[in-house]
Amino acid sequence: MTERLVLHEYSQSGNCYKIRLTAALLRVPLERREYDIAKGETRTPEFLAGINPNGRIPVLQVGDRFIPESNAACFYLADGTRLVPEDRFDRADMLHWMFFEQYNHEPNVATLRFWRAFVGEDRLGEAQRAQIPAKQAAGEAALKLLDDHLALRDWLVGDRPTLADIALYAYTHVAGEGGFDIAAFPAIGGWLDRMAGEPGYVAMGG
Amino acid sequence: MTERLVLHEYSQSGNCYKIRLTAALLRVPLERREYDIAKGETRTPEFLAGINPNGRIPVLQVGDRFIPESNAACFYLADGTRLVPEDRFDRADMLHWMFFEQYNHEPNVATLRFWRAFVGEDRLGEAQRAQIPAKQAAGEAALKLLDDHLALRDWLVGDRPTLADIALYAYTHVAGEGGFDIAAFPAIGGWLDRMAGEPGYVAMGG
Structure with a gap:
């Protein structure tokens, strides 16, 4: 994994935690950026235009590209590892x-x-x-x-x-x-x- | 694909159609078995015990094993084909x-x-x-x-x-x-x- 990985998250969200747990089990370093969903920080024009038009976290940033949906982000991190079956x-x-x-x-x-x-x-x-x-x-x-x-x-x-x-x-x-x-x-x-x-x-x- | 493939479905369901469309685009033959969901045919003890404990269709049968969840069944059919990106x-x-x-x-x-x-x-x-x-x-x-x-x-x-x-x-x-x-x-x-x-x-x- 050579590109910079940033988890856009709210740390009490189980959906965000999935990604952090996947990265931890695989020993993949993640930067983390916290949003206050109660304050609408994932619904700002900047967030919608730049990070996720669906206005939701988590989003996994890979270099300058973005993967919304927790389970898709986990799949990106784990693709080709022991956490995804070969069969x-x-x-x-x-x-x-x-x-x-x-x-x-x-x-x-x-x-x-x-x-x-x-x-x-x-x-x-x-x-x-x-x-x-x-x-x-x-x-x-x-x-x-x-x-x-x-x-x-x-x-x-x-x-x-x-x-x-x-x-x-x-x-x-x-x-x-x-x-x-x-x-x-x-x-x-x-x-x-x-x-x-x-x-x-x-x-x-x- | 050497194992027998059977789609357990309700043909007006879009979730079932996804699997049929995936198979059609890939020219993979599917047997089909229709259930009347209005009559509870996916909630019988036989269906719950043998096909899907979640009581829902579609289910893709692969030999004598079963894959519930439409998008997972599509992934099984398309894994390794042009319908799943290599990147x-x-x-x-x-x-x-x-x-x-x-x-x-x-x-x-x-x-x-x-x-x-x-x-x-x-x-x-x-x-x-x-x-x-x-x-x-x-x-x-x-x-x-x-x-x-x-x-x-x-x-x-x-x-x-x-x-x-x-x-x-x-x-x-x-x-x-x-x-x-x-x-x-x-x-x-x-x-x-x-x-x-x-x-x-x-x-x-x-």
């Missing part, structure tokens, strides 16, 4: 878990964490409050599916950690902050411990 | 568009199409109806971002079609059925025409 089926299976994370897990588990631990339930709008029961149920279903899968194996794909584990670890290990009872999912508990024991592991938010 | 940055940039599709585009553009053209607005529940304005605005924002990007180039990544174009084509070309005014996005119009002109192209639902 064609396993590589697609890894992506299956990463798309599951963004579609079924993050919009429920991460959103409830953000609403409850960062915004505060009393500050939510009516439309948000109305979505809580559905998001709670969908988040629990996603965690149940993950737990069932991990009951039979140590890692989501193959016999070692891949980007699938990193992508799902990020918001699962702080799901308690969103009101989810992680203790109800015993296989997830063991998997979280295995992830935290990986050489090079870094904690969130640091 | 590392471009490959991650393609995935960026595919994750954008599942996070910002599909839950708005595809969901409103399903609610308006398949369920019927008068049959929606209160919680669904309350989400329509936000989904309309978010869908228009996703289409605007796509249109702005395509105003300067023929394809989403590099100088030829990739899985990014296929993933975003699927629900964009039928966005009108969801109440979106595609004529308001002129660059998207030209890009839809280019996609439909690709050798091997097949139409949705056929």
